[in-house]
Amino acid sequence: MASAPIVSTYSMWSLFRNCRKAAELRYLQHLVPIERDRNLHFGSLIHECLELWHRQRDLALVLDLIDRRCAARAQDEDQKRDWHLATAMMRAYTERYAEEKFEIVALEHVFEGPIVNPATGAASRSFRLAGKVDGIVRIGGEYFILEHKTASQIDCDYLERLWTDFQITLYAHYVEQTLGIPITGIFYNILVKARLQQSKGETEEEFEARRAELLAKSKTGRTTARRREPESDDDFQQRLAEKYADPAMFHRERLYLSREQFDILRAELWELTQAFLDARRRGVFYQNTSFCFNYQRPCPYFALCRSNGNPNVIENFYQRVEPNEELRVLAAGASESAF
Amino acid sequence: MPILPTTKTPPKPSLSDLTVLWYGQTKIGKSQTCAQAEGAVFLATEPGLNALEVFQAPILSWEDLLAACAEIGEGKHPFKTVVIDTIDNAYKFCTDYILRKYKVEHESDLAYGKGYAIVNNEFQRVLTKLAFLPYGLYLISHAKEIEVETRTGRYTRIVPTLPEKARKIVLGMVDMVLYCDLDVSTGADGEPLIRRVIRTKPSLYYEAGDRTGRLPETIELDYRKFLEAFQAAGAPAKPQAGPKQAK
Numbered sequence: 001m002a003s004a005p006i007v008s009t010y011s012m013w014s015l016f017r018n019c020r021k022a023a024e025l026r027y028l029q030h031l032v033p034i035e036r037d038r039n040l041h042f043g044s045l046i047h048e049c050l051e052l053w054h055r056q057r058d059l060a061l062v063l064d065l066i067d068r069r070c071a072a073r074a075q076d077e078d079q080k081r082d083w084h085l086a087t088a089m090m091r092a093y094t095e096r097y098a099e100e101k102f103e104i105v106a107l108e109h110v111f112e113g114p115i116v117n118p119a120t121g122a123a124s125r126s127f128r129l130a131g132k133v134d135g136i137v138r139i140g141g142e143y144f145i146l147e148h149k150t151a152s153q154i155d156c157d158y159l160e161r162l163w164t165d166f167q168i169t170l171y172a173h174y175v176e177q178t179l180g181i182p183i184t185g186i187f188y189n190i191l192v193k194a195r196l197q198q199s200k201g202e203t204e205e206e207f208e209a210r211r212a213e214l215l216a217k218s219k220t221g222r223t224t225a226r227r228r229e230p231e232s233d234d235d236f237q238q239r240l241a242e243k244y245a246d247p248a249m250f251h252r253e254r255l256y257l258s259r260e261q262f263d264i265l266r267a268e269l270w271e272l273t274q275a276f277l278d279a280r281r282r283g284v285f286y287q288n289t290s291f292c293f294n295y296q297r298p299c300p301y302f303a304l305c306r307s308n309g310n311p312n313v314i315e316n317f318y319q320r321v322e323p324n325e326e327l328r329v330l331a332a333g334a335s336e337s338a339f
Numbered sequence: 340m341p342i343l344p345t346t347k348t349p350p351k352p353s354l355s356d357l358t359v360l361w362y363g364q365t366k367i368g369k370s371q372t373c374a375q376a377e378g379a380v381f382l383a384t385e386p387g388l389n390a391l392e393v394f395q396a397p398i399l400s401w402e403d404l405l406a407a408c409a410e411i412g413e414g415k416h417p418f419k420t421v422v423i424d425t426i427d428n429a430y431k432f433c434t435d436y437i438l439r440k441y442k443v444e445h446e447s448d449l450a451y452g453k454g455y456a457i458v459n460n461e462f463q464r465v466l467t468k469l470a471f472l473p474y475g476l477y478l479i480s481h482a483k484e485i486e487v488e489t490r491t492g493r494y495t496r497i498v499p500t501l502p503e504k505a506r507k508i509v510l511g512m513v514d515m516v517l518y519c520d521l522d523v524s525t526g527a528d529g530e531p532l533i534r535r536v537i538r539t540k541p542s543l544y545y546e547a548g549d550r551t552g553r554l555p556e557t558i559e560l561d562y563r564k565f566l567e568a569f570q571a572a573g574a575p576a577k578p579q580a581g582p583k584q585a586k
Contacts, residue, residue: 038488303507310511311548
């Protein structure tokens with residue numbers, strides 16, 4: 001009896017394209033690092049906030065969500081930093097976009113469809129493709145995929161790169177197929193992460209050292225220097241609010257998709273499925289060592305590859321988690337079971 | 340001469356062929372246990388062996404360690420097990436050596452994190468070369484607690500005191516990661532019973548591992564008991580996990 005097709009995602013094909021070995025470790029062996037990547041926490045939090053805002057348009061609910069997601073901020077520096085940034089960002093966002101020119105058609109929409117051989121029109125018996133889009137919006141009479149992004153800075157390169165976004169073009173194609181809505185393009189909603197840091201003040205020793213340095217330079221032998229106090233939460237929020245008053249901290253961009261892009265993409269996706277099946281049949285998933293330090297940090301599987309797959313590394317630094325976590329649907333603000 | 344092998348290498352049958360990381364709290368008996376290994380020679384990077392009667396070479400710098408390793412590599416000695424006590428200090432010596440070589444005060448003084456990479460590469464180069472020698476290689480480290488944030492929450496984990504990247508290098512090359520711990524249970528008289536043990540399997544709360552699959556989960560911290568447990572299992576007690584390409 002033929003087995004059910006594997007539900008694949010953009011993440012799987014992207015990883016397979018970048019490094020076959022990493023794709024094998026994640027999608028066939030189901031390995032993920034035990035330690036969570038802190039960088040992903042803030043992005044997920046803002047996505048939840050935006051979903052809630054676009055659903056309810058109630059800032060109080062959004063701020064309450066941030067409070068709950070960063071409940072340990074009194075003891076946890078990372079959570080405190082995320083709380084400050086998310087609070088200031090969402091306050092400014094809701095003020096900036098109090099009125100929207102688009103209409104929400106769907107939010108956090110999950111889709112699943114066949115992967116089709118463009119030469120024959122036959123669906124793959126081995127794979128299906130699933131994914132989740134942040135939203136679908138209508139502007140005038142046209143439909144766009146809504147894509148939220150948080151970025152450290154928006155520059156020319158960043159905006160140029162949006163054209164190469166394989167994921168969102170793929171999603172647009174599938175939304176069109178599964179919902180029967182003609183998708184005109186992508187509506188990018190980009191929020192910039194402020195780089196401001198809350199000042200911790202200085203210790204008595206640090207102050208004395210700075211004071212001594214100033215005295216040594218002073219011609220009068222005196223200084224008016226005072227010990228720097230830690231910045232209060234209110235003061236830091238104020239500083240962040242001033243930063244977010246800058247219009248450049250938010251950016252929206254509409255990209256139009258051509259039908260040719262869809263055709264290229266379907267062909268590429270089919271090729272990837274064939275390459276994956278071939279690799280699995282032969283049991284050969286080679287490493288792409290050029291990808292080990294993409295994004296200026298080591299790949300999550302770097303330690304494992306370097307150890308040649310030592311089980312000690314697997315057992316101590318990785319855990320087994322079913323793939324496609326991104327497809328789990330939990331509405332923003334949904335309360336968890338009390339028992 | 341052809342370089343490709345004509346026969347498969349058999350699994351390493353003897354403890355003195357393996358690379359093992361021993362770690363645990365101070366004074367629990369790690370060095371004492373390793374001292375009982377067959378033909379042990381200590382490369383002592385820190386004091387603390389005074390109470391033990393062992394063959395030891397004091398190591399005060401990375402150059403000392405390289406010289407000792409070169410001598411070991413020549414093979415003109417009776418030793419069968421090399422014990423680096425502690426690997427933490429060896430790593431510090433390696434760092435100092437690189438800083439001196441590049442005339443900088445800190446790894447971060449070399450641009451783009453290059454300093455850290457050079458230290459780790461040198462450290463790995465020497466350990467790998469040592470591990471290839473036909474002797475057992477025991478690395479000793481202390482234990483520390485770190486906070487780990489996972490998908491399901493934060494918890495405290497006991498790990499060797501090496502810096503994170505060095506820890507991953509060492510764990511990736513050793514055959515066994517043995518955590519020396521105190522096991523507290525209740526005795527027949529209702530009083531707490533404290534035993535010194537070796538933990539050989541990983542847990543959420545500490546790092547450990549045994550890729551030979553021969554060892555039980557817990558063994559008394561006594562080299563003879565450890566040896567008995569290893570030799571009692573003729574074949575691996577569990578199939579080896581890991582990718583097909585695992586060595």
